[in-house]
Every structure is written in structure tokens, then in C-alpha cells.
Amino acid sequence: MRQLLGPDGSIASRFAGFEERASQIEMAEAVDLALLEGGRLMVEAGTGTGKTFAYLLPALLHAELPDRRIVVSTWTKNLQEQIVHKDLPWLRGVLGVPFEAALVQGRENYVCRRRAEHALRRDDALFESARSVAELERLVEWAARSDEGTRGSLDFEPTAEAWAAVRAERGNCLHARSPFFQSCVWQEAKRRARDASLLVVNHALLLADLKLRRAGRSLLPPYASLIVDEAHHLEEVAAEHLGGRVSRGAVVALLKGAARAAELAEVAPRAELDETLARARAAATELFEGVSRWLAPRVAAALDESVALPRGLPLILRELHDRLHEAASRAAGEAAQSELVARAAAALELADLVDRALQGARDGEIAYAERRGEGGDAALCVAPVEPGPILARELFAPLHAVVLTSATLAVAPPPDRFSWLERGTGVKATTKLRLASPFDYRRQARLVVDPLPDPKEAEAWIAALVDRVPEHLRRTEGRAFVLFTSKATMEAVAAGARAAIEAAGIRLLVQGRGMPRSALLQEFRSRQPAALFGLASFWEGVDVPGRELAHVILTRLPFPVPDHPLEKARGERLLKAGLHPFSALSLPKAVLRFKQGFGRLIRRRDDEGIVTVLDARIVNRRYGRAFLDALPDCPKFVLRGGEEISIDEEFEP
Secondary structure, eight states, X not given: OHHHHSTTSHHHHHSTTOOOOHHHHHHXXXXXXXXXXXXXXXXXXXXXXXXXXXXXXXXXXXXTSTTOOEEEEESSHHHXXXXXIXXXXXXHHHHOOOOOEEEOOOGGGXXXXXXXXXXXXXXXXXXXXXXXXXXXXXXXXXXXXXXXXXXXXXXXOOOHHHHHTTBOOTTOOOGGGSTTGGGOHHHHHHHHHHHOSEEEEEHHHHHHHHXXXXXXXXXXXOOSEEEESSGGGHHHHHHHHXXXXXXXXXXXXXXXXXXXXXXXXXXXXXXXXXXXXXXXXXXXXXXXXXXXXXXXXXXXXXXXXXXXXXXXXHHHHHHHHHHHHHHHHHOSSHHHHHHHHHHHHHHHHHHHHHHHXXXXXXXXXXXXXXXXXXXXXXXXXXXXXXXXXXXXXXXXXXXXXXXXXXSSOOOSOTTOTTHHHHHHHOOOOSEEEEEOOSSOHHXXXXXXXXXXXXXXXXXXXXXHHHHHHHHHHHHTTSOEEEEOSOHHHHHHXXXXXXXXXXXXXXXXXXXXXXXOHHHHHHHHHHSOSEEEEEOGXXXXXXXXXXXXXXXXXXXSOOOOOTTOHHHHHHHHHHHHTTOOHIIIIIHHHHHHHHHHHHTTSOOSTTOOEEEEEOOTHHHHSTTHHHHHHTSOSOOEEEEETTEEEEHHHHOOO
């Protein structure tokens, strides 16, 4: 590793402007050792470490050994595609090793040419709008000529219903009986995965594979070792995929698909099936309107059998399952039968999930209703309270080596800053590393705390934000992200401060007003001076290197919602284990998100700027030191009477 990544190595000889990074070499050596000897490694690698190369280099060399296939899992699609389309081809040229790597995506990301052709024959039965019919025709034409056949390779974004009509589906595959079997892009993707020594997946697919393995099936071929990048998301992805979530929209989409499948199959008579579909739609409306009324005005609440909600939907969905199977027996052609059987299986799956949710918590699970986003649709959810033991037993235990890494992992209070991650993922690390960023934060960045009123004093706090945010924006002439944890707060501050911000010649961009995140970022970069007000998706995974971003304003410490049923259930488990829920759960999660928000500022060696925190708790509460200590070594100040005073002098423990 030192030879490859050192100043005289093969990478340096091919990389213009190469700089040796001691932390990158240390990480690569640790990953190499874990893959060699077998072990459990956790690495927090600060921004600029070059962690992707630090784990890919040893992974590529070890994966070529017999029976040593390695899976690399990421959270974001962007990182997944960067690894497959940029990093791996470049490293193949440097190493001269003829390795085989494959990007593995879920089946639903691939087009099914048989379904596409079948749908086109009766597009009048599929869609009511001319736009959807035109999209379907475009998709069929693309499917016939596309080698990759993935949704991501499309040059346009189809509607959900148009893509649903042509995508590959579990339970709706004719395998070798399909006339398109030899040219099937999904089958080709599976063949590439079987032949590859390195597989690149996302966390959702990794957990979907685990869920299938529990049922005796699988998505991925056998593998020996696992490297998880962006590992701080693994626990939440596991909770979601080992549980489930169902909304009225999901049920309606199923019912529409079932009706279309019956229409395409030209099933007759259909009176009983149509009547069952109508009753299922009415039952779904009744249930989810009841959930919404019961939930209001809360964002989430735990469910149990005592909650008075309509309970007829699962029974009707099971009846629909039977009706669809009966219709399939009368359908002409194997393709039409397959469509109906797939819809029947989906109806049964949703029925079981709704039943589990309405019965309440059991067997280590929590059942709850929630509304995502202010004003969003209500949904029923089931999740394991602690996915860690499941992951430890079923995902990690059979593996030779496991590596968990991210720029933000070590967030728990001392002495063991990785304890939160170990509990959440079930990994008991044999080696733990905290590798500092190579950036010169003392020169490049400074932290300023402006101690506004406590956010619990909502009216005074928002009034102070409206007053102070424009003033802080003027310090850098915009070029700033202003990050919030609540849409309502963001909208209130945007409305109250817009006039003052625009009077300073700064354009105000606000997330959630119809512009996608990518377009919002492009607008921010290209039309300065500007300030961008953002929510959760701007706290991490957003890169704006260069002078366009010189200021990040964090409006409050990002503690998770304490009364969410899943958080409360986890807190109760921690209490039983003798741990305090705040220090063992809430604080690490808040520190993690805080570090991510801070990390938006410095993305390369020539970046410079300010991070401003508008939350007094970071300097007047004992736990504030956990946030400050988690940051890189940069100058830190608090505003007192209009003057900046060193936090080291002013901090009140």
C-alpha cells in the first residue's frame, strides 16, 4: 500500500498534482490487513483523506484471490457510480490487474423488454393520458437499443406509472421461456455479478439481499468480505428494509397495476375482480384517512391493537390475491398470467405488512404511523427496534472481513467514540481508526457561535434568526448555505428575512419550492451572490468546492425528534441495558449530523470560509463540548457584545 500510494508509486506517476497523504496510506494498510487476516475494522476518515482509493486498492488485490469476492456498499447513488465509472477503470489501468467489477442494482432498475412489448400492444388500457402513452412508446424504443437497460441510463425521467409498466419485477419473470431471455439486460447483469470479483451495491440492495436470504433466496452471489462506505446510514437503512412501510399511495398503485394487468390480459368476465378492486380502494381510503385523523397533529405515534382504526383492508387484499390468481388461470398467454400472478403476490405482501402494523409491537419490532414531511401522506410502518443483533448474526458473522468507513463515524462521547456505531450495526470492531483530514483547518476555516435564544423559546428564537441571518450573510456577501432542521422554521425565516437579504444584493434560494436539488445547486453556483436555505439533504452529500461557498450557517444543533416512536423504543432498550438514551443515542446522532453540516465548507485545499452556529446550547450546556470536540482543529469563537471571544476562554462546562 505504501508503495502504491507513496510519492514514487504508480499512482503518483499517473496522477497530475499528486500529494502523498499519510492518513490515506494508514487507512489502506489497515484495510489490507483486515482483508488479509480477517477482522472487523472501523475507520473515520476525514474529508480529503482519499478513503475511496484507500479501500479500493487493497480490495482489488484481495478480490482476485480464490473465493475472496468482495462487496462494496455505498449509501448514495453518486458515490456508487463514481466508483464504477471513474475510480475502478482508472485503477485498472494503474494496477494492470485484469479484475472484473460489476455495479449491481435492484431488479426494478432494469427494463423488461417482454413487458415493454406486451404493454405497448394495449397502451390504451394502461394509461389515460396521451403523455404516458408517448412515454411508453419512447421507453419501448429505448429498450430495444439500450445495452445497459437501466433507468439511470435513460436520457429522460419517465413518470412512475410509465416505468412501472416496463420494469423488471420479481415474480413476473418467464426466465428461459421469455422470447427476450437471451437479450435480457437483467439476466446479463446477474451474469456479470456472478463473474465479478468485486461487486458495488448500495445499502438498500445489500439489505434487500439479506431479507431474501432469510427467505432462502438471494440477489447477490456468495461473497467473503464487505466494505461499507457511508456506514453511518447502515442502521437506519436496515431498520427500513428489515421492516416495512405502506401508504395509501402504495396500495392505490397496486390496485391500478392489478386493474391494468387484468385489462391487458383481456380477462372476462371481470365483475367480481372489479368489485374487489373497488372495495380495496375504499378500504384503503378509509384506513389511511383514519390514520391521518388519529395521528394529527403529531408527526409519528406508536401503534397497538387498542388504536381504533379500520381493519378490513388486509382481508380484502387477501381476497384480491385469490381473485387475481383465479383471473390468471383464465388469462390467455403466459405473459398475461405472469402479470396477474405478480400483482397477486404484491397484494399478499401488502396485506401482511398492514396486518403487522395494526397489531402493534411484537418480537423486537415497533409498529407506528408517521407522516414524512410537513403535510405529507400518513403511512403505517414496522421496524426492528435494534437491527444491530440481526446484522451481526445474519450479515456480518459469516464474512471473513468487514470494514465500516465514513467521514463521520466517531461521534459517541469518550472514551469509546465508536460505541454508537457498534450498537447500531452489531459490528464489534477489532480495530478502530480516527484519521484526521489533511486539510489545514486552522488556516482554512473558523467557527463562530452567535448564541441566540434557546430554540424551545420558539417565537423569540425565530425572531432572532430573522434578525441575525441577514447580518451573517453580509459578512461573506452571500456565498452561503443556511441549514435548518424544520421546514416550518425555514419558511418562517425565509419570509421574515427575505427583504433584508435581497436589500444586501443577495439572491435567496429556498429548498422545496419545485426546483430539484441538482438544479438548485446549479443555480446557487452560477448566480452569485446567493444564499441557499436547505433542509436534511443539504447537510451531507453536497459538494460546492471553490469560492462559491464560503459560509455555512447552522441554525440549531440537529438533535433527532425525541418523541418519534422508534427513537423512544430504542431509548427504552438502552435504559434497560443501563445506558442513558440521551448520551448513548440522541447526542451521537446530533453530533454526527453537525459534523456533516460543518463538512460542507471545506472540500479541497484552497477552500476557505466560516461556519456560524446560531445555537447557544453549544457553549452553555455541558454536552456542547461533544460538538466542539468532534470538529477539526480550527479557531473557534463566540460572539459576546459584538466581539469574537475564543471559545476556549469562554466555554462554560
